[in-house]
Amino acid sequence: MHWRDPFRVRSFRFQWPADLATSWAFEMESIVLGWFILVESGSVMMLVVFGSLQYLGSLVSPLFGVVGDRLGYRRMLVLSRALYAALAATFMLLAWLQALTPMIVLMMAALAGLVRPSDMMMRNALIAQTLPPRHLLGALGISRITSDSARIAGALAGAGVVAWLGMTWAYALITALYTLSFVLSRGVSDVPASAHDAVRVSPVRDLQLAFGYVWTRPVLMAAMALAFLVNLLAFPFSLGLLPYVAKNIYLTDQTGLGWLGASFAFGGLVGSVVLSSHRFAFRAAQTMVLAGAVWFAVDVLFAFSTHLGVGMALLWVAGLAQSLSMTPLAAVMLRATEPAYRGRVMGMRMLAIWGLPLGLLLSGPLIDRWGYATTAGAYSALGLLLTGAMAVYWRSNIWDAKAPANAPL
Structure with missing residues (x-):
């Protein structure tokens, strides 16, 4: 299979650039608003609240899965990206009027956060529905490349545009990206809603079926457990708390923050390229576990780093491990799930994202009490220990080579 094969499908030719524009805007927005919150409030607690609110919708992602299975994911994708564009335009107007405050940012982040965590779920479900099965893994790898490359460009552009032109022009660019994504998303194929049940059941019953489906399949439970662990104990220090690390540990500015974010993203990009090249016969479940363990081990070192260059190098390795863990994890879940349940199961996968805001909220008071290095080191060491325990518990399902x-992959 060639990496260009997914692009022979018309729907993917529209979805790929639409997802790319959305990812660029996501990353720029996170950097811009995270730095704004930290500078304007001076509070690490407000920063972690902002980071947590962006993932508020992970609690209702299973409902998005139910709605997607019923109404179709193309319709949901278009509506959600229209919402992103409208909110970004509002931010731009408030910045132009110099009326933007940390509390307004938190309220609007909560609104966007209701939808944003389900975006990746909708992307993956659409890929699984619109592409032939033989192209699934290659398309997931290519889709992951767009996210990782966007993190690089978004991190650098977000910090650079604010420093150079100011908040208003930064949000003009973000609004343009969301608008472009909305327009391109309209070209994605409108896959008919699933007809998995001859008689339509209630949404509550749909959710009960999905929970039962995952609970009785050890492979899905193991993947869910690992996804929750990395969101709880690894992602907080490479995403939500990165502005704090840049400002208070490395004593750098927005540009330094952009380089730190780009380092993590570039490592992820390299991992995605390796996976999508099909040059290596990775064992999917073993790869996701081993790479997850490496990620936590690198984070232990990152916790005690005080030099910007060393931190960038460690974040590059962490990003590489993150990609080599999370992409196989998505492939394991999609391959282990019947087509009729994909939307709901991937929606449940988004529940694991709730580990990120939980980890962020717990880290705030712990950093205030014990300091950043001790808190980050404890998080990472605990993650490494629990990853090993998980591999032992489900060893026959995810570690056995057969x-x-x-x-x-």
């Missing part, structure tokens, strides 16, 4: 989950 297990179906270890079919080569």
